[in-house]
Amino acid sequence: MxxxxxxxxxxxxxxxxxxxxxxxxQSVKRIKIEDTDAEIKRYEAAKxxxxxxxxxxxxxxxxxxxxxxxAVFEVHAMxxxxxxxxxxxxxxxxSEQVNAEYAVATTGDNFATMFSEMEDDYxxxxxxDVKDISERLIDILSGNxxxxxAGSTEPFIIIADDLAPSETVQMDKEKLLAFVTRFGSSxxxxxxxxxxxxxxxxxxxxxxxxxxxxLAVVDGYxxxxxxxxxxxxxxxxxxxxxxxxxxxxxxxxxxxxxxxTLDGKHIKLYANxxxxxxxxxxxxxxxxxxxxxxxxxLYLESEDYPSEETxxxxxxxxxxxxxxxxxxxxxxDIGADKQIDYFNMEHEDNPAMGYRAIRxxxxxxxxxxxxxxxxxxxxxxxxxxxMYPMIISVDEVRKIKEIxxxxxxxxxxxxxxxxxxxxxxMIETPASVMISDMLAEEVDFFSIGTNDLTQYTLAIDRQxxxxxxxxxxxxxxxxxxxxMTVENGHKHGCWVGIxxxxxxxxxxxxTFIEMGIDELSVSPSYVLPIRKKIRESKAGCxx
Ligand code: PEP
Ligand code: MG
Numbered sequence: 372m373x374x375x376x377x378x379x380x381x382x383x384x385x386x387x388x389x390x391x392x393x394x395x396x397q398s399v400k401r402i403k404i405e406d407t408d409a410e411i412k413r414y415e416a417a418k419x420x421x422x423x424x425x426x427x428x429x430x431x432x433x434x435x436x437x438x439x440x441x442a443v444f445e446v447h448a449m450x451x452x453x454x455x456x457x458x459x460x461x462x463x464x465x466s467e468q469v470n471a472e473y474a475v476a477t478t479g480d481n482f483a484t485m486f487s488e489m490e491d492d493y494x495x496x497x498x499x500d501v502k503d504i505s506e507r508l509i510d511i512l513s514g515n516x517x518x519x520x521a522g523s524t525e526p527f528i529i530i531a532d533d534l535a536p537s538e539t540v541q542m543d544k545e546k547l548l549a550f551v552t553r554f555g556s557s558x559x560x561x562x563x564x565x566x567x568x569x570x571x572x573x574x575x576x577x578x579x580x581x582x583x584x585x586l587a588v589v590d591g592y593x594x595x596x597x598x599x600x601x602x603x604x605x606x607x608x609x610x611x612x613x614x615x616x617x618x619x620x621x622x623x624x625x626x627x628x629x630x631x632t633l634d635g636k637h638i639k640l641y642a643n644x645x646x647x648x649x650x651x652x653x654x655x656x657x658x659x660x661x662x663x664x665x666x667x668x669l670y671l672e673s674e675d676y677p678s679e680e681t682x683x684x685x686x687x688x689x690x691x692x693x694x695x696x697x698x699x700x701x702x703x704d705i706g707a708d709k710q711i712d713y714f715n716m717e718h719e720d721n722p723a724m725g726y727r728a729i730r731x732x733x734x735x736x737x738x739x740x741x742x743x744x745x746x747x748x749x750x751x752x753x754x755x756x757x758m759y760p761m762i763i764s765v766d767e768v769r770k771i772k773e774i775x776x777x778x779x780x781x782x783x784x785x786x787x788x789x790x791x792x793x794x795x796x797m798i799e800t801p802a803s804v805m806i807s808d809m810l811a812e813e814v815d816f817f818s819i820g821t822n823d824l825t826q827y828t829l830a831i832d833r834q835x836x837x838x839x840x841x842x843x844x845x846x847x848x849x850x851x852x853x854x855m856t857v858e859n860g861h862k863h864g865c866w867v868g869i870x871x872x873x874x875x876x877x878x879x880x881x882t883f884i885e886m887g888i889d890e891l892s893v894s895p896s897y898v899l900p901i902r903k904k905i906r907e908s909k910a911g912c913x914x
Contacts, residue, residue, distance in 0.1 A: 372601045377551065377576035378839070379594035380562045384612045385528055385549035385571045386605070389598070391583035392531035392538075399509060402470040410464050414471035417511040418457075421504070422448050424511075443500075443674045450497075451504045456482060472512045479505025487715070496675045499712040503674065528587055530578045536560040536709050540645070540672050544568055549589040551576050551596050558822045558833040558842060558872060560708055566872070567645055569652070569896035575836065622899035626657040630902055632884055636910035639890035641697065642898055643870060646672070647685050650692045652895040657902075660697035662818065662892020663758070663870040664689065666742070667705045675713050676738065682745035690753025697754050699818065699870075699892075701797065702742055704728040704760040708834055723832060728761035733770055743778045750790035758795045758818055763802040768813045799823035799871070804852040811863030818892070819856055821871025825849050844873045850882070857887045868892055880904035885911060 429444035463474035486498040533554040555574040565572035571591030630640040641662030706727020719725040732739035799820030826833040860867040868890030875893035
């Protein structure tokens with residue numbers, strides 16, 4: 372048995388086989404080939420395998436995310452057979468007498484460059500597709516497939532150096548038991564996703580590739596990983612798992628109970644989601660609404676800008692499934708650690724302070740309007756509210772409101788219905804806290820994003836593993852900012868919630884309630900534990 376320690380990110384126990392996640396190999400070797408006919412046959416066999424995989428993926432995606440979102444796999448299957456693409460690969464193998472991997476990589480690079488230099492946005496976006504199909508072919512040719520568990524039939528524990536949010540969302544969540552990474556931080560979006568999925572996660576582990584396929588135990592309570600655990604550890608951990616199940620069952624008794632303090636103050640207890648699939652767990656955990664739908668994950672899961680229709684279907688499905696309960700959807704918040712190829716964003720030295728979130732939306736208004744149209748149309752099917760991220764000025768909010776009015780006018784002209792949506796802003800920059808009295812005059816609600824608010828207040832990159840031990844959301848500066856936001860919000864007619872990870876910190880529930888917080892939005896699995904805390908707290912005043 373081998374025992375290694377790291378830092379716990381999400382508690383819980385997982386027992387299963389390790390799957391070592393490897394990023395796509397960037398470098399492909401150029402190898403001289405004598406028998407080019409045999410090499411072309413090898414390439415053709417890989418092409419057939421790729422087409423089969425894509426057809427399977429298409430069928431799976433139709434079931435899981437609908438035809439529209441699945442279409443990308445159909446497009447990829449077509450592109451892989453495209454005459455020019457195939458001819459280029461065959462020509463390179465024949466004329467340069469080189470291996471198929473090299474010919475595919477060279478063709479892929481050439482075609483991607485050609486597409487990215489085109490004027491038309493549609494063709495520009497095809498550059499990412501051509502890279503994707505080429506990587507698939509290279510993986511098959513070099514026997515590197517299924518490294519993310521795509522074809523795995525057994526549940527697995529992923530070990531990786533690091534995981535980007537875009538990689539995490541593409542994993543087969545049904546089979547994912549736990550994450551163990553060498554790098555990462557407690558407040559990265561990958562950690563947040565692990566919390567939303569409610570799977571144990573440990574970072575800072577000196578992982579080894581040789582563990583691939585071995586049985587392991589992840590103890591998310593102590594941040595320990597056991598490889599080939601002995602009988603004793605296995606039994607201890609199975610016992611702990613059973614205790615977890617029992618305490619979860621105890622919490623089930625809180626389902627259907629009110630989120631009210633001992634002295635009668637009602638708190639809105641909502642849940643955070645990253646996509647349509649998470650709604651099941653929101654309902655299973657009996658949240659009173661959705662306080663943060665991170666809509667950028669719709670973009671991260673796509674190969675291209677999601678259309679108005681695709682977005683409309685997603686928002687509408689969530690609103691309908693929540694059956695009249697509040698659904699707060701945050702507009703696109705990309706940038707920093709959430710990078711998307713097809714946005715073609717320039718490299719920035721300091722992306723957390725760069726071109727991100729609302730700054731992109733106010734610059735690329737076409738993208739923003741598409742999302743707003745989808746949101747407003749979906750609002751006719753439920754209780755949708757819209758929330759804007761990374762606000763730093765009243766001017767921004769006024770501009771946003773003007774754009775929203777333009778979109779509403781367009782919908783009116785076309786006789787398209789929409790609901791009466793509440794609009795709110797995230798309070799996640801110190802600037803927005805300091806002008807929260809002014810911002811409150813403009814909007815209906817505030818939702819405090821403690822993850823970024825901590826980052827920007829303490830000047831500590833939330834992604835930086837080295838600083839994880841001093842990234843302190845309990846810092847008095849952060850707590851004072853929360854208090855100030857609640858006071859200013861209330862004075863100027865706004866209700867105030869917290870949707871950052873701190874909202875789920877049960878050691879602060881009493882403090883937040885005393886501050887007068889109206890709403891807490893937490894990962895679905897934290898809803899019942901926080902309900903328990905709320906019901907044991909005192910506000911000092913009733914509703
Ligand atoms: C936050 O910053 O607290 C927040 C909720 O937004 P995100 O974590 O997605 O940046
Ligand atoms: Mg944020």
